[in-house]
Amino acid sequence: MALAPDAASAKAAQGLKRPKWDLLGRQDQALWGECKGSGSRPYQVRVDLSQPAFKCSCPSRKFPCKHGLALLLLWARQPDDFAETEAPDWVAEWLAQRMARQEKKAAAPTKAPDADAQQKRQDARLEKVMGGVAELRLWLKDLAGMGLMRVPEQRDRLWADITARMVDAQAPGLAARLRALGDLNYTRPTWQGELLRHLTQLFLLTEAFERLDQLPPAMQEDVRSLIGWTYKQDELKQQQPTVQDEWLVLARTQQLDQDLLVMRHWLQGQRTERFALVIHFTHRSQTADLSLIPGMAFEGDLVFYPGTVPLRALVERRGDRVDAPSPEGFAHWQHADEAFAAQLARQPWADEMPMLVRDLTLVPHGAHWALVDATGTARQVHNDDLWPMLALSGGEPMLFFLLRTPGHWHVLGAWHHETYYPL
Template sequence: MNDRWDREQVLGLAPDAASAKAAGGVAKPAKWDGTGCDDDALWGECRGSGKNPYRACVDLSEPAFRCSCPSRKFPCKHALGLLLLWSDGTVDAGPRPAWAAEWIEERRARADRARERRAGAAAKARDPKTLERREQRVDGGVAELDQWLRDQVTHGLAQAEQASYRLWDDVARRLVDAQAAGLAGQVRALAAVPRKPGWPGRLLEEYALLRLLVRAYRRRDGLPEGLRETVRSRVGFTVQQEDVVREGERVRDLWCVTGSRDIAQDQLTTRRIWLRGRRSGRPALVLSFAVPGRPLDASLVVGTEVDAELAFYPGSQPLRAIVAERYGAAVPAVPDGSPVAGFLEEYAAALERDPWLDRWPAVLSGVRPARPPGERNGTWNLQVVDAEGDALPLLPTDPWRLLAASGGRPVTVAGEWTPRGMRPLALWSEDEGVCIL
């Protein structure tokens, strides 16, 4: 039998604070029938408001989740509630019912087929003629984008302020046709630049970064290897996972899971999971993707630490990684953080290596949330302040959970830093342990 997780590990799987709270409402033995578990799985039927109970099942080896309820969250409150019951020791071992066994066998068969498809796609992508045709298409798309950027600056930014989304979407579509999906995403993001005071300068900065990327790509043969790989990745060239595992830089460490965030876009949900090495102090980003109705990877739980070896994707500032090997089960842990000045030094060094970084993981220790000086009454824009009085602004968000969990005392806060501020993702306090924000 797998070691049963504690309550913090279970709640660390919750996609948001609301799901964690709702799970407590269904984590009651009286609501469940037919619960059971074995070495690899956990199952049960939860009575709800309808005629038929909801069937929930958890594959503990991933973990992965299945529930017959209509929720679009993974895991849903029923799967979390079942895990909480298991954590409390109220779920006994037993044989799998047919419906649970069928789901686990089907998902493992799908995983085998997916590996076979990836292997076939990787072999096709490595074909020299295919690679040559792709390079030619991208070259054409990059040249067209370069001319478009020149035109925007030549004609001025006044028309862009009143322009519709189509101004950028038409260019992005042509880049997709040219197989430069990375550039297409960055062009589409231009439409989201806030129309606030100073907006023309901000848009011009984004144009300049795009032009820098275009020029770097067109001169890629003269770039250092790491920077060349970064530029290719930003343009849209991908590296197969198998190649990363086989050839990527390997780093074994005690990796603390500091935050997780799900982003839904274009019928695809992306989960960003941030890690930090205990010994190396190195940050890492593990991504997983899922179409609607499919679960995301939930094997890395916020608030835990796992002894593992990561394989890093190539680049001048290697950040994205794959978990290549695990050495034991995850355990609850608090990440090592730094004061604000130390974090800013780390971020500046990363930005020097990769000027197109749009986010960077932050773990700040000994900070407390506070309102900025001069903040008007009735507004709740927050910042975090360390013992030296240095502060970082937080992106606008619901302040109450952060304020309640910290209680005004110094805590450890982890989040995503962007040029507009930090989005808090998790908090550790002496009294409450980990709190998902």
């Protein structure tokens, strides 16, 4: 069930038993079936086993939906119920369309770039961004003069206008940060501190952009990326070295941003002990890449995006699956806190850090959860339901994979008796 987008989908998929299904079939490449739903017509569900990829006629915005998960689960448990037969039209057409897209992509000719036209576009964008950043700096100063206590009552109009201005200035990174400020929970007692931290980071980013030529090359890449400049994958592969290792997929999170599915995969190299973040963007009408399954390990090459704290990467080559032994991790919370502080000192916008901490005991803490290290120091974690993880541990200390963000720890997985269990 590592492919499930969330725990609710996994639970719902397990409830779709054999009596719900008709026309179960399979080929070497695909599975399909019709699942009875609440409407008069059953949902047509198909799975391409080569990736895997899913398609279902249900209206769910989750990917994969519970019907696709249930079909895979049913095949794993009752493979004899799937007749090996010719695919129906609605399956064959889908597989043919996928194959045609792959062939078209592979056969697409590469055009030589027009250097002069490229330079003109880059210069025009730089001018727009510079104007947008200057306007944002002035806006932030005006906001500070107005006072932050008035922000909640004006937030709908306040963030929308400046966000739209950053979109017009071709600075999508700044627009995303401003949009997130509009989504803050202003009823929480800690909202002032959260807002001030985000605004401080924004102002520091505008200051850094104004002095871009004075910054070290790696920091320049950080600032450009945060503003919204991107790398083409082919250019990245040509300019950056590959890192070869045995990579363990530790976790996958996903969220739907309007019609765009954003999937974030956390990996760690077993020899280099280096963490990597692989991000896939997929329109909801397309099939998402679900090939990086939490808990799997593979031998392969990754290429990292440049920066002061290189973390985001893309998979250039994925080889055979391998076994992954449990790593070491920090001995206690103090070492983890020191590592996070050192990262912020190097890159003040790197407010997300994956890390491993060993010998942690999971305990309920009122309505929340806490992890206690070997010294007795406790940290509250920002997870709602960790009862399955507590049952797994049996009250024993475990090695945990966590994501550190300002003010929060998030549990994403743990090792128990040398076996890794993603959350």
